[in-house]
Every structure is written in structure tokens, then in C-alpha cells.
Amino acid sequence: xxxxxILGGTGDAAKLAAxxxxxxxxEAIASLAGRTRQPSVPAGNVRIGGFGGVAGLVxxxxxxxxxxxxxATHPFASQISFNAAAATAEVAIPRLLFxxxxxxxxxxxxxxxxxxxAAAATAxxxxxxxxxxxxGRQELSAFAELESIWxxxxxxxxxxxxxxxxxxxxxxxxxxxxxxxxREILIQHKIDTIVSKNSGGDATYAKIIAARELGVKVVMVKxxxxxxxxxxxxxxxxxxxxxxxx
Ligand SMILES: NC(=O)c1ccc[n+]([C@@H]2O[C@H](COP(=O)([O-])OP(=O)(O)OC[C@H]3O[C@@H](n4cnc5c(N)ncnc54)[C@H](OP(=O)(O)O)[C@@H]3O)[C@@H](O)[C@H]2O)c1
Numbered sequence: 160x161x162x163x164x165i166l167g168g169t170g171d172a173a174k175l176a177a178x179x180x181x182x183x184x185x186e187a188i189a190s191l192a193g194r195t196r197q198p199s200v201p202a203g204n205v206r207i208g209g210f211g212g213v214a215g216l217v218x219x220x221x222x223x224x225x226x227x228x229x230x231a232t233h234p235f236a237s238q239i240s241f242n243a244a245a246a247t248a249e250v251a252i253p254r255l256l257f258x259x260x261x262x263x264x265x266x267x268x269x270x271x272x273x274x275x276x277a278a279a280a281t282a283x284x285x286x287x288x289x290x291x292x293x294x295g296r297q298e299l300s301a302f303a304e305l306e307s308i309w310x311x312x313x314x315x316x317x318x319x320x321x322x323x324x325x326x327x328x329x330x331x332x333x334x335x336x337x338x339x340x341x342r343e344i345l346i347q348h349k350i351d352t353i354v355s356k357n358s359g360g361d362a363t364y365a366k367i368i369a370a371r372e373l374g375v376k377v378v379m380v381k382x383x384x385x386x387x388x389x390x391x392x393x394x395x396x397x398x399x400x401x402x403x404x405x
Contacts, residue, residue, distance in 0.1 A: 161405060163228040164219075165189045165201075165210050168333075170362055171259060172231035173201035175394050179401065188223065190397075192239070194277060194297075196316050199333075216246035227404060231257040237383040244386035254391045255400050259359040261382055267371045270379045276301045279354050279378045283308060285354035287320055287376070291344065291364060292325070294356055294380065299324040302354075311348050335362035341369040352376045 164175050167189045179187040180203045183220045189201040210216040220228070230243045240256065247254035264270050273279045276298045277353040283302070284291060288308050292302060296314040310327030317331055318324050328348075344350070346364075353370050355363075355381050370377050391397050 160184060160186055162186045162188065162224060162310050163227045163229060163401060164225045165222070166228065166230045166239060167191055167201060167234045167257075168194070168198075168236065169231055169233050170199070170258060171360070171394065173199060174230050175229065175257065175327065175397055176201040176203055178394060178398055182398070182401070184405065185401065188225075194235075213242050213245045213249070216242055217249050220246060220250045226252060227401065228252065228254045229257055229401070230254060231397075234258060234261070234358060234382045234385075235380075237385075241386050244376070244388060253404050254388060255397060256385055256388060257394075257397050258385060258390045258392055261357045261359045262364060262367060262379075264379075265371070268367070269370070269374065269376045271376060272381055274381055275383075276380060278320050279380050280305060282378050283352065283354070287378075289349050289351050290327075290328075290354045291350045291366070293363070296322075296355055311344070311350065336365050338365040340367055341366040342372065345369050345373050345375055350375055352378060354378045354380070356380045357382055 163185060165172055165187055168191055171204055176187050176189040181187055188204040191198050191207045210219050228243055228247050230240050232239050243254060271282050273282050280301050283305055287308055292310045292312045296318050299312055300323045303323040305325055310325040311330060312327060313330045313332055313335050317329055353366055355374060355377055
């Protein structure tokens with residue numbers, strides 16, 4: 160029996176864990192960081208919480224006799240991806256990065272592409288009044304000083320009361336989001352600009368389509384770099400990699 164650790168926190172990781180569970184001779188353990196109060200827990204074996212940096216992950220891989228790691232974390236969860244690269248190198252086991260394709264700008268999109276969240280905040284000043292902020296709870300404080308802008312902040316869990324957040328309205332909801340829903344939000348709140356990470360995938364793409372339809376600008380945060388190594392962009396290729404390595 161071989162054992163694969165799937166680093167998760169994404170819908171793709173949950174789908175991958177469900178697929179791996181059907182392969183004879185392989186046991187999958189899915190790992191979540193434990194950020195959300197009621198996570199969508201993948202089927203099968205699941206562990207929740209950080210490992211304690213690279214050293215903690217190295218110990219975990221050894222203690223649990225992990226044979227392979229598939230890093231299927233969110234494209235913006237950069238720390239865990241680099242930790243996984245360092246830890247698997249130290250333990251000398253194969254690692255695969257599941258990296259879903261980024262969204263590409265198409266005709267009609269009014270994107271302002273920026274390198275990071277701080278640059279997104281800078282890009283808003285002087286050119287936005289009512290902003291739909293969809294970058295997650297952990298990034299809200301980067302926009303708190305933009306006092307002349309009203310924000311609709313969509314998050315899974317509400318920010319803690321001691322977090323500095325911008326002025327506006329917090330909307331707690333979890334994807335996938337339908338196009339009608341996104342169109343309605345942009346119209347109802349008279350949104351002129353969306354801030355989005357370039358997450359890729361279908362679950363949160365409808366807001367980008369709605370923005371295109373309504374001529375709303377999108378400040379699009381580019382992805383952070385990924386560690387070197389093997390990458391796939393779909394579940395079938397991840398399964399094939401695992402079977403090749405068995
Ligand atoms: N960043 C986003 O925009 C985003 C969006 C949707 C979902 N997520 C998911 O939310 C989780 C946290 O994201 P993040 O951006 O805060 O991550 P991060 O900055 O890359 O990681 C910070 C720390 O969180 C722990 N961690 C992260 N992912 C983990 C996992 N799958 N299993 C166990 N520990 C994990 C690790 O702690 P230790 O050092 O203690 O091991 C890591 O050093 C990720 O699993 C990611 O897939 C993130």
C-alpha cells in the first residue's frame with residue numbers, strides 16, 4: 160500500500176482525493192490548513208491544521224510514511240507550496256504541483272493587472288468609488304486606508320472584530336457563484352471595480368463574465384511564483400502521474 164498526501168483547501172483537491180480513493184493500492188490523506196470554520200471536507204482521510212513549517216512537514220512525512228505529495232493548494236497559497244517543495248526534497252519523495260490554468264483576458268475585459276495585493280490597493284486610489292472586493296478575509300486590511308471608497312467584501316467567514324477592514328459591507332458566502340448572482344451584485348451595489356485574484360477555475364469566474372458584460376473594471380492580481388518541479392493542470396494528468404510513479 161502506498162500513501163499520498165494531498166495538500167488541499169480547494170475544490171480541485173477534494174475532487175482529486177475522491178478520485179485517488181478509487182485507485183487500488185493507494186491511500187490518500189487530504190490536508191487542510193483549518194482557515195474556514197466549516198470547511199468542505201474531502202471524502203476519506205483528512206487532517207486539519209498547519210504542520211509547523213518545513214521541519215514540521217518533514218517530520219509528518221516521515222512519521223506517516225508518505226510516499227508522494229500532491230500539492231493541490233490554491234494558486235495564491237504560496238508558502239505551503241514552497242514548504243512542500245523543500246520538505247519533499249529533504250525526504251526525497253516525489254511531489255507534483257496541481258496548478259489549474261490562470262484566467263486569460265478576453266475581448267471586452269477591462270482588466271488592470273497588478274503584481275500583488277498592495278499594488279491592487281494602489282491601483283484603486285483615484286479611479287474607483289464602489290468596489291467589490293473578492294480577495295478573501297486575510298487580505299482585507301490592505302484596503303483599510305482607502306477611506307474615499309465603499310467596499311462590498313465577500314468572504315467565507317466574517318473577519319474577526321479586531322481586524323482592520325475598509326468601510327462598507329461584509330457579505331459572507333461561499334462559491335461556486337452563478338452568473339445571475341454576480342450580475343445582480345454588481346448592479347444592486349453600483350459596483351464600478353472588482354478586485355480579484357487570478358485564481359483560475361470555474362467556481363468564481365462568473366464575476367469576471369458579469370464585469371465584462373456590464374463594463375466594470377477588474378483589478379486582477381497576478382499569481383505568485385510557484386516552486387520548480389513537475390506540474391499538471393487537470394485531475395486526469397494528476398492521476399496519470401500517480402499511476403506512473405507507483
Ligand atoms: N490564499 C488564497 O487565496 C486561498 C484561497 C482559497 C483557498 N485557500 C486555501 O487556504 C489554505 C490557506 O491558504 P494560505 O494562503 O493562508 O496558505 P499559505 O500562506 O501558503 O500557508 C500558510 C501556512 O498555512 C498552513 N497551510 C496552508 N495550507 C495548508 C494545508 N493544505 N494543510 C496544512 N497546512 C496548510 C501552513 O502552516 P505550517 O507552516 O504550520 O505548516 C503554511 O505555512 C490553503 O490550504 C489554500 O489551499 C487559499
